[in-house]
Amino acid sequence: AWSPPRRWSGSTAPPGSGKGANTPFILQSRSLSRSITMSDLLETSPALKARIDAGDLLPDSLVCDALLDAIFNPEAADGAGVLIDGFPRTATQVDLLKCLFDKLSALSKAAAGGPDEWRFPRPAFRVVVLYVDEEESVRRQMARARLAALHNARVLDAGAGELVEERPTDTDVAKCKRRFEVFRTHYSTCLKLQRFFPFTLIDALGSLEDTRAQIARELRYQSSLDLDEATYAAIRHLPLAADLVREARQALV
Numbered sequence: 001a002w003s004p005p006r007r008w009s010g011s012t013a014p015p016g017s018g019k020g021a022n023t024p025f026i027l028q029s030r031s032l033s034r035s036i037t038m039s040d041l042l043e044t045s046p047a048l049k050a051r052i053d054a055g056d057l058l059p060d061s062l063v064c065d066a067l068l069d070a071i072f073n074p075e076a077a078d079g080a081g082v083l084i085d086g087f088p089r090t091a092t093q094v095d096l097l098k099c100l101f102d103k104l105s106a107l108s109k110a111a112a113g114g115p116d117e118w119r120f121p122r123p124a125f126r127v128v129v130l131y132v133d134e135e136e137s138v139r140r141q142m143a144r145a146r147l148a149a150l151h152n153a154r155v156l157d158a159g160a161g162e163l164v165e166e167r168p169t170d171t172d173v174a175k176c177k178r179r180f181e182v183f184r185t186h187y188s189t190c191l192k193l194q195r196f197f198p199f200t201l202i203d204a205l206g207s208l209e210d211t212r213a214q215i216a217r218e219l220r221y222q223s224s225l226d227l228d229e230a231t232y233a234a235i236r237h238l239p240l241a242a243d244l245v246r247e248a249r250q251a252l253v
Contacts, residue, residue: 009030010127012190015176015180029215034081036082107120127222132204136205
């Protein structure tokens, strides 16, 4: 039997802020073994890869479909949870995330006390948002390109080792700025996301160690907002305030 993952950690940030560099740390700190990187997930199509290489944002329909297919793939799923790197980026993607959380919560509530309770655990969503300014974003993207080129040259010269990806967007200042501008255009997404999942912005301008310390504090803070399992089990039969208000309005009508 298959069950959806219980814990979800999502990270979003401007390019060069350190999402990829911090992925192993988040996986370890959350005791997760599976991560989904949106850029890798969407590069399967040459047409989509061309748009990604140009620094453009992909249509929400393609992004959301690809993510849901990856999350609910029973052959790859890990019931413990999953880390999603680079999502959400737009208001529509935030809506999808909220609908997904609501659906998993409803399934968990409906299965409570029954034989399928173990298959539908209470979902726990955590959000990590890193931030760097445009100047630092461009500097890090260009530095990443130089390091990748140097590494690959050494691998080819030695005839041993693995080549790393050299991103076309990292070698052109205009494309680096374009990627940052796309993020800044949709920065209001973060504000909408905060309405559903409380989090604080993490300043990633410092060292990797400092950023990781901030991430650890943020994840502990978000976890502290949840009810423990015993308390939740005792009150989960009570209707939510939002449901009571909606039903009262319907009754008045």
